Amino acid sequence: xxxxxxxxxxxxxxxxxxxxxxxxxxxxxxxxxxxxxxxxxxxxxxxxxxxxxxxxxxxxxxxxxxxxxxxxxxxxxxxxxxxxxxxxxxxxxxxxxxxxxxxxxxxxxxxxxxxxxxxxxxxxxxxxxxxxxxxxxxxxxxxxxxxxxxxxxxxxxxxxxxxxxxxxxxxxxxxxxxxxxxxxxxxxxxxxxxxxxxxxxxxxxxxxxxxxxxxxxxxxxxxxxxxxxxxxxxxxxxx
Numbered sequence: 001x002x003x004x005x006x007x008x009x010x011x012x013x014x015x016x017x018x019x020x021x022x023x024x025x026x027x028x029x030x031x032x033x034x035x036x037x038x039x040x041x042x043x044x045x046x047x048x049x050x051x052x053x054x055x056x057x058x059x060x061x062x063x064x065x066x067x068x069x070x071x072x073x074x075x076x077x078x079x080x081x082x083x084x085x086x087x088x089x090x091x092x093x094x095x096x097x098x099x100x101x102x103x104x105x106x107x108x109x110x111x112x113x114x115x116x117x118x119x120x121x122x123x124x125x126x127x128x129x130x131x132x133x134x135x136x137x138x139x140x141x142x143x144x145x146x147x148x149x150x151x152x153x154x155x156x157x158x159x160x161x162x163x164x165x166x167x168x169x170x171x172x173x174x175x176x177x178x179x180x181x182x183x184x185x186x187x188x189x190x191x192x193x194x195x196x197x198x199x200x201x202x203x204x205x206x207x208x209x210x211x212x213x214x215x216x217x218x219x220x221x222x223x224x225x226x227x228x229x230x231x232x233x234x235x236x237x238x239x
Contacts, residue, residue: 001063004051004102011097013064013089015057016105017046027109030101031056033086035142038135038153040086047103057099059085061107068097078194080202081126083134090138122167126205128174129181132160136185137194145186157182177205 004014020027030043033056040056059075062085072091075084089099135156136145149157164175184201188194 001102001105004100004105005063005065008051008100009098010065011068011092011095012100013057013062013068013092013097014051014100014102014105015060015062016102016107018058018060018107018109020109020111024108027111028058028060028101030054031058033089035139036148036152037156038139038143038148039156047101050103051100052103054099054101055093056086056089057101059088060109064092064097068092071095076191078191078198079130079134079137080198081130081134083131083138087134087138121169123163123174125170125174125177126207128160128164128178129184129201129205132178132181133185133188133197134181136182137188149182149186 001014001016005012008014015028017026018028019025026044026046028042028044029046030052031054032041032043034041042058043052043054072088072095074088076087079087093099135153136149139145139148139153143152160178161175164178165171167174180201184197188197
């Protein structure tokens with residue numbers, strides 16, 4: 001990873017090839033962000049070349065120079081969970097970064113720590129709410145939210161609803177949180193409103209969270225802030 005950063009431009013961002021599961025299958029070999037439809041897709045194959053250039057990197061183990069992290073302002077904290085890596089990749093790409101997956105850097109990633117409560121219980125209400133909400137918030141600069149939700153991204157919207165209805169339990173409660181997330185995503189107009197919604201919904205969901213009052217309070221994000229966010233978003237990678 002360090003060798004890759006030295007080979008590439010100072011603004012570029014890299015990720016290892018991520019493996020998961022007992023069979024160590026490729027979980028992330030790169031990704032694509034579909035901005036009009038509002039979804040991201042993982043490539044489940046390792047890069048053939050030394051570096052694979054993509055337009056989306058998962059936040060699980062991305063690496064960049066500290067100066068670039070500070071220029072970007074880190075993750076957009078009002079998002080709280082999910083799509084924060086997509087948001088960072090978009091902002092980085094728009095300001096000159098290229099995104100690469102490094103073939104020879106391999107990391108095993110424990111997936112789903114914040115997405116499911118157990119294999120039997122399926123995805124959590126937290127997953128449905130924040131994924132649905134932040135999808136609309138992050139894609140808002142590229143597509144009108146309502147048309148994206150109901151037209152260009154309709155298949156993704158329906159896919160989430162059908163997924164909730166196929167859950168092993170609490171399916172209607174999870175569908176309700178998906179609807180709340182979609183509604184909040186359609187109406188949140190700025191980060192101040194997003195922070196308020198995050199605190200309100202996190203309390204309803206039983207999450208211990210308090211968003212920062214203003215991103216200008218600590219523009220470069222403290223180490224404790226990054227660690228807290230990393231823990232909550234299950235960005236811990238097995239050593």
